[in-house]
Amino acid sequence: MSTESTGRGEPDRTLRLLWRERLGEPLGSRGPKQRSSVDEVVEAAIQIADEEGIDALSMRRIADRLGLKPMSVYTYVPGKAELIDLMVDHVAGEVVLPALDGSLRDRLTEIARLQWEEYLRHPWLLSIDTSRPPLGPHVSDRWEWCLGAIDGLGLSDVDMDRVITLLLGFVGGPARAYLDAERLHRSSAESDVEWWERNAPLLEQIMDPSRYPISGRVGQAAGEAYEAPADPLGAFTFGLARVIDGIERYVTSTAASAGGHA
Amino acid sequence: MSTESTGRGEPDRTLRLLWRERLGEPLGSRGPKQRSSVDEVVEAAIQIADEEGIDALSMRRIADRLGLKPMSVYTYVPGKAELIDLMVDHVAGEVVLPALDGSLRDRLTEIARLQWEEYLRHPWLLSIDTSRPPLGPHVSDRWEWCLGAIDGLGLSDVDMDRVITLLLGFVGGPARAYLDAERLHRSSAESDVEWWERNAPLLEQIMDPSRYPISGRVGQAAGEAYEAPADPLGAFTFGLARVIDGIERYVTSTAASAGGHA
């Protein structure tokens, strides 16, 4: 398995697990007491992924952390695919969703900021293909909360879905860049300057300015402005402003044309 | 290794390989003739990833396809990490970049469309963490081409970088959704309707409308509008329009304030 993704287990089994207690499972209580719990498994998995990245997450590591043997983990969770779903839903429930008031811009900014911080708290979320999000309680609550921020503006239901998808989808880009820069800074013994000095000759030979007039200029300008190879936080702020501008304009024009009809 | 990503090999070694022939390596020609070539390795890898997904890509599979034994692949490529870089750069060189003329909107649309189609051609690109893109010739050419579309509009160099990053970053979202829907349609024996009928009882129990008034409404509306659980192509068109609106507005306002000074 190379790429982790949500929604790979059997759907109903996963659903049942996501909503566990809330669906009163019969849960015959024969046999030895469980030494652990689904929540402990999920939390251990999240800890491992947080600390050492999604690559380090394995059923064996989880078992170690809980004092179990590898195969016992399968008593709590049907497999790794389902576990990923549970992890995603679990982290979605970590924060209390603040009441959204203020302007549309404020509300959309708040949503993006929350998502941004979630990515920083759990970088492995960005390494997971969540195209089919797990329909767990916390993910669902989050979705409801997001949609609430743009309800009653005159957008069609379908447009509402698309606006939120656009906004949340945007955040991933700069968040990835931010984390990448952070990782680089932490891990490399070499400073940025040293790396540059070592690789400059090769890069100069390659990046011949007649072939790359614009990239050359832009790259240099960016490097000087940031005093780093990239400025992801700036990219987040900048991109968010553009995306919200686009959304605002759409809302305004939609409201205007709907107003004409009403 | 669970998540594939670019930029994980030693940088200079990878750079040298990316630009291979163009940097005249000495290449002592002792020993047996090479039975294959870096290009063949990269192309075989891309074929496997195209046909069976990135998870099916392994050094052993590549060797099989080239009639080599596994370890011989390492004579062409230092490791899998570097291979990923080579694959990404290779696919970036598959298309001739069309001349960009027309309005700003047309040019940005063309860029997004090209990226969209590249994702459809090589879905595995979306499963790869390209936060640090490989600085190969084709990726660099592409970047130069993109920047060219917004050069001379009065944007600062840094803003140019951010605009293109925003635009390209956006495409990934709907492309992922599109491919996911396609995969689902192809792979599942069950029709959408059958799936719904089987899971409806559980979903109704879970998705209690008093807890999810808006999502419930929106989800139902979307389902009816698309006659499918999602409409990624529509999301692409919609999102692209909003993003470009936001960019256009920024360009206009920047030009206006710069014009005031000039």
Added chain:
DNA sequence: CCTGCAAACCGTACACCATACGAAGAATGT
């Protein structure tokens, strides 16, 4: 021509991974 030696090739091995299968043991209901 021959030999030295660098390079390509590959056999083997290691340390992982997810998980299928089935045995062993524990706690409960009867």
Added chain:
DNA sequence: ACATTCTTCGTATGGTGTACGGTTTGCAGG
């Protein structure tokens, strides 16, 4: 007391990337 049922876990299968060291190949220098 006993049967049932569930947890736990030992073992095994078939995969992964790649380190290491040996074998083969064929060009370059003597």
